[in-house]
Amino acid sequence: MIAAIGIIFSMAVILMLFVINLWAVNRFTDERWERVKTKWQKKVFQIIMEEGRHETLSVPQGDALDFVDFLSELSRRLKGDAVGALSGIARPHLPKVAGSLKSSNPDRRAWAVRVLGTFGLPQYEKHLELALKDASPTVRMIAFHHLILKGRSGAVESLLESLPAFGKWNANILGTLIAQLGPSVIPVVRKKFSDPSVPAQSRTILAIALQRLNDPQAAASAADILKTPQSRNLHAACLRILSGVGIKDHLPLIRSICYSKDSTLRALAASALGRLGDTGDRNILQELLFDPSPWAALHAARGLKAMSALNILHGLANLDHPRKTLAKQILMEEGAR
Known part of the structure; x- marks a missing residue:
């Protein structure tokens, strides 16, 4: 399941970048490419191949943009x-x-942004900002994309300020891109994530970035957000943070969310409970095995497996119950004996 999600996510990223750059590729008709x-x-390859040679090609002003366009296309290869x-x-x-x-x-x-992002950083960083x-x-x-691709962590403030402008862009993609800047940006991202004046969609993206960066200090802010009415996506992202870096102090909150009216939040809370909970929490997960939501039941079953409560899953597998197939599936997964 995780591998499949990873493949789908990778395909989404590839598709997004393909669409973004499609216009650039289409600029070069076969005839024009051959001419340039x-x-x-x-001449260009002579300069590239002769190590240490620094030569400025004499390019007529009227051909300068076509020439740089050619270099930009060549850089792809x-x-x-x-x-x-x-x-x-x-x-x-x-x-x-x-x-x-x-x-x-x-x-x-x-086109100009792509060329400057390819050839002009850090000199033209402010232009991209x-x-x-x-x-x-x-x-x-x-x-x-180019600011992150070139690791321009100095532009992180501008990147984060720009998040509301991306509207309905995929939050997982944006959060993952921000995480690619590395641990050095965690304090700035965490501060922004903790700011209640930041729009919920932006905080969701920031939560995803912090989850990818495994920031333990993000757990406190995630817990605070979960205690207030927010969008489902933001609450879901916060639960994923707690599942990864939460502590025992967060268990009362996680337990309460296991009874949420939202099946997605119940499922994610079950996953977090399976990682952080104690023996007494097995009863909550056992109840969730019979949740109307198959997704919540699946997470509960995996939570029980994480707590080594396989006897409960074996018991369900032997019952004449619609969820017996789920129990058998989890028991057959690697590591369940």
Whole structure:
């Protein structure tokens, strides 16, 4: 199940990035690519292949953007030091690329952000931070992606401030992207997560990032949020934090959520209880085995397995009950004996 979710999530990320960059790929018709390649490829590869050689190609002003466009497309096909060499070749022309950020055409602005993100960091970091406020969601996402891709943790404040602008973008993707900046951003992310004035959708994204970063100090804020009326998605993200880094002090809260009217929250609370609970909590999980929600029952069964209460699962497996199949499934999973 976890592996399948991981595959689906990875596919979603790949699809998102594919859609974001599709316009850039379509800029190059076969005819145009061949024309530009014929004109510049040999000279560019000579510079790349001759180690230590630093040469500025003489490019007519009217061809500068096409030339950088060619380098940008070429960077997709190269790796490592070769991409670094392309950055050096592109550098003299980046001021003209930056001028395209003022274009009224969102596709043109998106192109400029992608080129500056590929070749212009950290020099053009502030330009990408400003692009996080662009009217076009595509421009915003490309800027967001490149700042994180290049590990620009110094831009984290701007990245977090931009979250409300992403509206209904997938919170799991955004949270995972933020987590890729690494542990150094945890204090800033945690502070923002704890701020009640931050919109619920943004706090959900921040909770996902903190969960991915396994921040133990996020548990206290997650517990506080769970005690107040909030969106289901935010409560769910907070329960996932408690499941990973919660402590025994959080058990009374988790137990109470096991009786929530929301089946998703009951399921996640059962999972957290299975990780943190004591022997007395087996009764709660046993009740949840018969929950109307199959999802809650599944998490309860896995919680019992985590608590080594396999006797309860064996008992259910031997009953003439619709959930006997679930009990058998959990008992057959790796590690259940």
